[in-house]
Amino acid sequence: MTMPDTATIVARASALFEDLHFSSAREWKSAAPGRKVIGYMPIYVPREIIHAAGMLPLGIVGGGDQLEVIHGDAYYQSYICRIPRSTIELGVSGRLDFVDGMLFPSICDVIRNLSGMWKLMFPHVYSRYFDVPQNYRDDIGGNYYAQELAELRDALAELRGAPVTDEALRASIVAYNDNRRLVRELYDYRIAQPWQVPAAEVYLLMRAGLVLPVEQHSELLRDYLAAARAVERPRRDNCRVVVAGVFCEQPPLNLIKSLELAGCYVVDDDLLLVTRWLTAEVPTDGDPLQNLALAFLHHSESTAAKYEPNAREKGQHLVRAVRRSKAEGVIFASPSFCDPALLDRPMLQHALSEAGIPYVSFKYAENSGQMQPIREQAGTFADSIKLWSGQ
Amino acid sequence: MNTNVATMKGKAADVEKDASMRKQKEMMAAHYDRLTAVPQTGEKVCSTFVPGNLNELIGCFDLVNNLPEVNAIQNGLRRTSGQYVLEAEKLGHSEDVCTYVKSDIGMIAKGNIAPNGKPFPNPDVLLLSYTGCFTFMKWFELLREQYQCETIMLHTPYMGDGKVTPNMIQYMVKQLREEVIPKLERVSGVKFDIDRLRERLARSAQAEENLVHVLQSARRRPSPIDAYFGGIYYIGPIFGAFRGTEDAIQYYRFLREEIDARVAAGAGPITPEGDMGPEKYRLVVEGPPNYTNFRQFWKMFYDEGAVVVASSYTKVGGVYDLGFRHDPQRPLETLAEYCLGVYTNRSLPMRIEMLSNYVEEYGADGLLINSIKSCNSFSAGQLLMMREVEKRTGKPAAFVESDLVDPRYFSAANIKNRLESYFQMVEQRRASARSAA
Numbered sequence: 100m101t102m103p104d105t106a107t108i109v110a111r112a113s114a115l116f117e118d119l120h121f122s123s124a125r126e127w128k129s130a131a132p133g134r135k136v137i138g139y140m141p142i143y144v145p146r147e148i149i150h151a152a153g154m155l156p157l158g159i160v161g162g163g164d165q166l167e168v169i170h171g172d173a174y175y176q177s178y179i180c181r182i183p184r185s186t187i188e189l190g191v192s193g194r195l196d197f198v199d200g201m202l203f204p205s206i207c208d209v210i211r212n213l214s215g216m217w218k219l220m221f222p223h224v225y226s227r228y229f230d231v232p233q234n235y236r237d238d239i240g241g242n243y244y245a246q247e248l249a250e251l252r253d254a255l256a257e258l259r260g261a262p263v264t265d266e267a268l269r270a271s272i273v274a275y276n277d278n279r280r281l282v283r284e285l286y287d288y289r290i291a292q293p294w295q296v297p298a299a300e301v302y303l304l305m306r307a308g309l310v311l312p313v314e315q316h317s318e319l320l321r322d323y324l325a326a327a328r329a330v331e332r333p334r335r336d337n338c339r340v341v342v343a344g345v346f347c348e349q350p351p352l353n354l355i356k357s358l359e360l361a362g363c364y365v366v367d368d369d370l371l372l373v374t375r376w377l378t379a380e381v382p383t384d385g386d387p388l389q390n391l392a393l394a395f396l397h398h399s400e401s402t403a404a405k406y407e408p409n410a411r412e413k414g415q416h417l418v419r420a421v422r423r424s425k426a427e428g429v430i431f432a433s434p435s436f437c438d439p440a441l442l443d444r445p446m447l448q449h450a451l452s453e454a455g456i457p458y459v460s461f462k463y464a465e466n467s468g469q470m471q472p473i474r475e476q477a478g479t480f481a482d483s484i485k486l487w488s489g490q
Numbered sequence: 491m492n493t494n495v496a497t498m499k500g501k502a503a504d505v506e507k508d509a510s511m512r513k514q515k516e517m518m519a520a521h522y523d524r525l526t527a528v529p530q531t532g533e534k535v536c537s538t539f540v541p542g543n544l545n546e547l548i549g550c551f552d553l554v555n556n557l558p559e560v561n562a563i564q565n566g567l568r569r570t571s572g573q574y575v576l577e578a579e580k581l582g583h584s585e586d587v588c589t590y591v592k593s594d595i596g597m598i599a600k601g602n603i604a605p606n607g608k609p610f611p612n613p614d615v616l617l618l619s620y621t622g623c624f625t626f627m628k629w630f631e632l633l634r635e636q637y638q639c640e641t642i643m644l645h646t647p648y649m650g651d652g653k654v655t656p657n658m659i660q661y662m663v664k665q666l667r668e669e670v671i672p673k674l675e676r677v678s679g680v681k682f683d684i685d686r687l688r689e690r691l692a693r694s695a696q697a698e699e700n701l702v703h704v705l706q707s708a709r710r711r712p713s714p715i716d717a718y719f720g721g722i723y724y725i726g727p728i729f730g731a732f733r734g735t736e737d738a739i740q741y742y743r744f745l746r747e748e749i750d751a752r753v754a755a756g757a758g759p760i761t762p763e764g765d766m767g768p769e770k771y772r773l774v775v776e777g778p779p780n781y782t783n784f785r786q787f788w789k790m791f792y793d794e795g796a797v798v799v800a801s802s803y804t805k806v807g808g809v810y811d812l813g814f815r816h817d818p819q820r821p822l823e824t825l826a827e828y829c830l831g832v833y834t835n836r837s838l839p840m841r842i843e844m845l846s847n848y849v850e851e852y853g854a855d856g857l858l859i860n861s862i863k864s865c866n867s868f869s870a871g872q873l874l875m876m877r878e879v880e881k882r883t884g885k886p887a888a889f890v891e892s893d894l895v896d897p898r899y900f901s902a903a904n905i906k907n908r909l910e911s912y913f914q915m916v917e918q919r920r921a922s923a924r925s926a927a
């Protein structure tokens with residue numbers, strides 16, 4: 100069997116990305132009787148539990164710039180971000196009619212309120228607001244969260260009509276550990292040789308992880324890594340940037356492409372954090388829910404939706420991301436009207452300033468069409484970085 | 491978020507001479523004086539939020555309570571918030587985020603002056619009671635950066651499924667017992683005394699009882715109160731720094747007596763221009779008000795004979811009319827239940843049910859939503875709420891938009907137009923109901 104090249108793999112990921120009817124998830128569901136699909140929104144849900152229940156976790160991140168929003172705008176005022184309205188559009192237009200459950204994680208008040216809207220609008224779908232602890236002590240936040248996980252496990256067990264066993268949970272943890280290892284490998288490879296893995300390709304591969312079963316996604320990542328290493332690509336005189344603020348409503352693919360065209364290699368980002376939320380291997384022995392809970396408390400990404408109990412730590416995750424990825428600056432790209440991204444931004448900027456790291460900021464919407472201003476801003480930023488670094 | 495309008499200025503002061511109004515003014519003035527005298531008295535200051543306000547607990551440590559939301563409201567009413575919001579935007583805060591936060595940050599940048607003209611002291615502790623609004627978390631992270639002081643997170647889980655589970659209560663009680671209380675002890679140097687807490691909780695319950703009596707008086711025709719514009723004054727002490735105090739008990743006793751007297755006299759609500767004329771429309775209102783043009787906004791209602799008989803905003807600091815009372819027998823559990831139950835911590839279906847019930851129980855002509863541009867906690871989902879309440883009650887609903895304390899987003903002409911068409915719609919409904927009868 101010949102190994103697929105990157106173009107073939109990216110074409111597959113791209114087709115999944117463009118398919119707003121979620122055909123691959125539909126096919127997965129209809130391939131065997133009794134299969135169920137559980138949708139989830141940003142920023143994080145423990146997909147292991149859904150997987151262990153024999154269900155497909157399906158990441159829903161809005162409709163992007165290809166979806167025509169006809170009904171969704173009737174549900175939201177102009178001063179609310181785009182992702183909830185395009186998600187409602189996906190729902191009312193029947194594109195999610197095969198989805199048996201929806202999880203709305205604790206990220207902001209918009210998604211929180213959307214959880215209630217979903218209950219009213221789609222009463223036959225299992226909908227749950229998925230809360231996570233903001234207290235990081237094992238015996239306080241940990242206990243609370245382990246119990247929340249147990250409630251989720253039991254609800255899914257009820258939905259499938261059979262218990263979700265610890266064995267199944269452990270096997271799912273193994274599958275997702277493997278997947279996260281590959282995701283990190285890809286991110287590390289991009290840090291080492293960003294010209295080999297364009298940001299848009301990394302993004303499409305991560306998006307594929309939202310719709311494919313985890314085993315298939317891991318295979319896709321393995322193939323891509325092998326294919327990418329096999330062929331040398333041209334190296335550009337780009338500067339290296341971290342992109343921050345893109346953790347919920349998605350930037351248009353063109354925006355990501357524009358950054359590279361404007362002279363920036365994206366060497367780290369907070370896109371689709373669910374794919375690498377847990378930053379260390381989750382132990383596969385012992386109580387699986389406890390392990391997932393402790394991983395959340397002590398080994399998970401920092402982001403605006405999480406409280407930072409240590410004042411001195413505020414913003415340091417971003418400084419560290421810059422150092423680790425040898426980036427020369429940060430691009431804050433935030434969805435318009437996004438509370439978490441925009442309220443957090445000044446504090447992150449202060450941390451960067453103290454560390455002497457340059458940054459630039461702009462806003463976008465998932466359906467932004469005009470990339471010229473963003474390309475110009477990113478281009479000017481790249482030029483100024485090169486000037487500073489004396490290139 | 492919300493609440494506590496201390497002083498009705500100008501004409502209002504001429505009209506409102508009731509004991510309760512005088513009492514509230516004195517309480518607020520004394521409170522601000524106490525706060526700004528901290529450099530001399532050596533008292534310590536705890537900043538916290540209105541929803542999830544643990545005033546009884548704060549009082550047990552002899553801490554003075556400072557509520558940034560209330561300060562933002564004061565700045566809105568005094569029309570200084572606009573310049574503060576601009577100042578914060580100059581400092582790099584986005585035009586898209588909550589204007590309470592920006593009013594606060596702009597005020598700090600401009601000298602942090604309290605309503606009594608003296609500078610606010612820096613807080614010794616930020617009690618981040620994280621209930622019902624995401625912005626709270628970022629707001630206090632921002633203030634922590636500014637003040638570099640102890641910050642205590644008390645995380646209240648969201649009532650997404652419309653119920654409080656034992657897990658939620660245990661989580662909160664454990665946070666209170668093992669995180670919040672020891673840290674407050676450390677900051678204040680005062681040992682926690684649970685009996686002191688019980689006493690304060692018992693006092694809270696007394697005041698709550700009278701507040702509910704007042705709010706529910708609006709079921710009568712004519713309603714003796716306006717439960718939104720007027721209601722904001724009535725909730726002031728209990729949502730602010732006075733729950734659990736003798737002052738609050740006295741205030742609500744006065745208020746109850748006054749409202750009972752209005753009922754006995756068959757009087758309608760008092761407005762800044764005196765008694766409202768005949769009651770023509772009865773409304774339920776969802777969402778916070780605009781504060782920069784508060785009087786002008788209110789006038790658009792009472793000029794038309796419209797009275798608000800129930801509102802959700804007067805429940806952000808506690809939903810007492812559905813039965814909750816602080817319970818001295820279960821001191822920590824009751825604080826947890828209080829935080830869990832505030833309006834914005836309730837799921838959207840719960841809020842819709844509450845509003846629909848208000849329309850029915852208070853005999854309202856319909857629902858009016860004032861949607862706040864910069865408040866996702868309230869605003870996200872309001873269009874669905876409007877349609878659902880209309881569907882369930884068969885009464886018309888209307889939607890207006892403004893902002894809390896950013897004067898740029900108050901368009902009097904737009905709001906007035908909308909209100910006028912809404913009242914016309916109510917009239918039409920009445921006429922068709924009459925002709926059908």
Ligand code: SF4
Nearest residue numbers: 180207347348437438
């Ligand atoms: S884009 Fe921001 S405000 Fe909108 S739903 Fe996502 S996190 Fe919330």
Ligand code: SF4
Nearest residue numbers: 491588623625865867
């Ligand atoms: S976002 Fe809304 S609820 Fe939250 S602090 Fe601002 S006004 Fe209050």
